[in-house]
Amino acid sequence: MLTYALFGNPNTGKTSLFNQLTGSYQTVGNWAGVTVEKKIGKLKGNQGELIDLPGIYTLNPLSEDETVAMNFLLQESFEGAVNIVDASHLDKNLYLTVQLLEFGKPLVIGLNMVDVAKRRGIDVDAQKLEEVLGIPVVPIIARSGQGLDQLQTYLAQLSDKSRRALRLNYGDAVEQAIENIEANIPDDSHNRRWLALQFLEGNPIVEKYLSENISMDALNRFKQQAEKLLNGRSLYQHIQTVRQEFVQDVMKKTVRKGKANVLLSERLDQVLTHRIFGIPIFLGLMFLIFQLTFDWLGTPLSDALDSFFAGPLTGWLEALLGAMDATVFIHRLIIDGIVAGVGGVLVFVPQIFILFFFISIIEDSGYMARVAVLMDRVMEKIGLNGKAFIPMIIGFGCNVPAVMATRSIEQPKERLITMLLSPLMSCSARLPVYALFAGAFFAENQGIVVLSLYVLGIILAFALAKLLSSTILRNEGSFFVVELPPYHTPQVRSLIRSTWEKGKGFIKKAGTIIFAGTVLIWLLSYTGPTGMDVSIDESFLAVSGQWVAPLLAPIGFGTWEAGVALMTGALAKEVIISTMNIIYFVPDVDTLKGVIMASFTPLQAYSFMAFVLLYMPCIATVAVIRKESHSLKWTLFSLVYGLVLAYLVSLVIYQVGQLLGF
Template identity: 60%
Template structure:
């Protein structure tokens, strides 16, 4: 048995998926967090559950929403779980109506009853079930309450093919439905033809393309045009789509009147009170920046750095000693000993010491997401983004990009307008990902020990500001302006569950740890071999190794930026593989997994000004290879992919140059 899990964004759909299947998928508080369908095995009964992206209707406004209609058009499944937000019943039932018209058995999971009751909304699930003609099970998706009853309903769902809601759409729509059905009557269409006809008249382009497999568009278009013309001529509605929406709304209102009671004069809830402050026109952005600064203070000054120092002491001390003794005990050759200690331990260990800081940062971001604040931040940022050719939805991929640019770029699928989606794909790599954080931690610990949070905060803000400026330039010069659409769900504020926070933090951070065991491991071995071999043979002096030669090619280019040394050039080149490898390369070059010792060595080659110039360059220069692949995949164009590499390199060089020489001018050097 295959069951589709469908619902509006922010209804708790993915939390329900986790409880029903026992697996974990990333949970957020904005539209479209589930970019592609996820499949899990139901725990209590035999069958698969498919978690589809959150949508308001079956009309594909974005690539994300197109996943849902394509699933209905092309995939086989037996029944549907429709999760509904009890506090937003009228809006949620618009999707429910379209699911009922499809004809597959449906069970409703009525979620957020507690939120509804706090707002003075009381729903009688039995009456709602009777009026809709399908089972309605009250649930609490966050803690799993009611999930057992919901699962049991799947085993006894009645056939609902004869339970079409029979909404009175009017003669014009019914005639149009009949004509479309007539066109495909003799074809082997495996879908409910009335539902398909309704989707076509609703303007659904994917449904229309589906029918055009059998019916020539020259035969279908006149039917659609005729219905549109009659709707405009005989009704007060501007289009068939609007008529369908209003007729469904009237039908829904009748059901709500009988199944829902609202108490007037309820106290204003906490969500509304807090929103008056955090989404305030003047206070919203300062509050967001304050949250960011607090996040970096916690990460570097309060918790993250002490934990990283402890791990650093363990890796460079006891662990390194145990590995040395073990290698000697098994009779390892000097080459193997050098490879393991100076290559693998120095390279991989030099990155792993920053895992605590990265996990603390992700914990903070997860808290902001699960509490409901992150959607408000997108709403606040919409006022700024709109002025540069984007909208608030672009902010969400950028925030995800703070963890890793690859899922951030993929999250741009939720943006409806092609221009804004492409802009977001091109600009998200400017967001400072967790891989860069390890480089920041290394350098701020060496040169800005008393001001670590401020320096890192400045880099994150710089990435955002550069992205906004470039968005304005690109939208005016490279891309034709299109009308913007910004719709985002503002969930109620919640106290995040400890288990949910841990799962979300681990989901974000595990990729960093995984890369340490694969990508960074392999890169460390390759980099060490380049440092071990040279034109003169093996075990050459480091300054005469192949790594020094390759890094030396870029010294004349990097010298004006304040770090004209082959070590910096070599580290930046390897950073194309993965930004963490910059730290691995530094550890291998200076033969130490001890970040404290490495920071001391770096102070002989960099000044605080050249170090900050280096960090600015790392922030903005070419994305890593995985991010480049994601840009190519999402943009569908090598032209835009190459452009993203070239512009990033140019901007990085220009700003590093300004920082270095501007700093020298200010400091009087």
């Protein structure tokens, strides 16, 4: 099957184009780093496979995203590529295009956002651009699908076209060095001139690739000789300048600028990205979202689902088990274990999907990139930049992709700090715990209470970032560059897909990890040192919880029930609710709320929620931190600091709250 690659800068509509061409769905968002790994989809009409690579600015890797793309070029086989460029920012996008043309594979350009460019008074002559670059150029609007039939036609023909790589003249000194290096590179499946150029500009991936087969002494000597002839100018600067001059020449021949209309995006940005009012507006928007999620829309839907699980579903299952003459053990396992445990988690699905729906609107509208820009001023003060806030926002959905999204951060220490602190963001797995306790103790102010936990996580992450970036992970200077996409009216189909993609992981987890954990927890509650069908207080579950209960007493919840729930929550935070349903033998959420209200005070409940927010990442997040950090030391650090921080914060909340009479 023919394979094609999709390249482009961040925020050019690359992932939207991938979805349109393949009919499949990948995460769409207007920020750098949304595509953290290559993704594969089958082209419509079964014309081959399309690989969606991370959004990048250059092939000389500064970030993990660019490393992924560079490794793909060196290690993977493909017949051709699509380069999507933003017509309204053509000069910035064409730098990557030049590098892809030098690579030498057949290429077609998808000239995206031509409608936005026209509104900005920018007229790109696609036919002239095609003549200058010598490759097909197709004007498209990726979001609506306009022009994609023609693009796919060109794409299907790419493998039939032989194409010579672009050859820019880099001057006598560099050209001589290129020629000498080419002569030392053995027959290779890649363009040797391109390899020589990438080596000369200091691409570490190419240096490693060449060093595996070639002695680097001669290559380094040719490089030093060329640099001496540039009168102190670095080869990287020289090569970059030649490419940029070529891009500017292309722009002069193909782009005409007229009078720009005052765009709605610009008017909105005057308000939404205001230095003073921008952040309060964002916080106000988040407050509105939480009110809708936990008070106005989410709670009635969750209550209705809870009534279904506790009433009709339980009745149907009991009748079925009775008809099958099921044993008492099987009956209790299914009704008291699986239905109570898994069902107790699933009742919060409406609230989770509502929250994801509103987050998808923020992403698809283009507002998310503005939030990153707004937060850049704050992030700079704590030793990071605006890009670090993007994984944190992603963490509101799930901490696993949040950690992976740190690949777009160029500075290694900034990336590590962001990776370690992303688990402090309240992921969807914590929402059932918040919804349960906030609904029980703070029914009139659920939205405010839950929002306060999200803000608490962000504040603590910022404080720790400042501490780490000033001490053991002192950062080098960094800069923040992001293209602000135009605002879009979110498409209903896109919102539904995005919401489903974010939320289906929660449902999938309920059918796998939570299901397995629920069965195990019920068995531990059903058996004990003295045998089976024991009292819950004499079960293995109670015995294990009694070991940690004394440690939890100073922070407000020194019971074995709370200890066991937190222990099982290390697997996945949703399991905390499953555990409580099993421990307290409750048929529905309302009953569980009543039991919890008899076991906790409002102060203890808030301390418990804060502990759940902070105490340790789930197993999946720990695994991805280990993979992304390549360090067991920092993985263990993420576990230890989380436990210590959770204990200290809950201790302060509970002890100070008691002193104040709460």
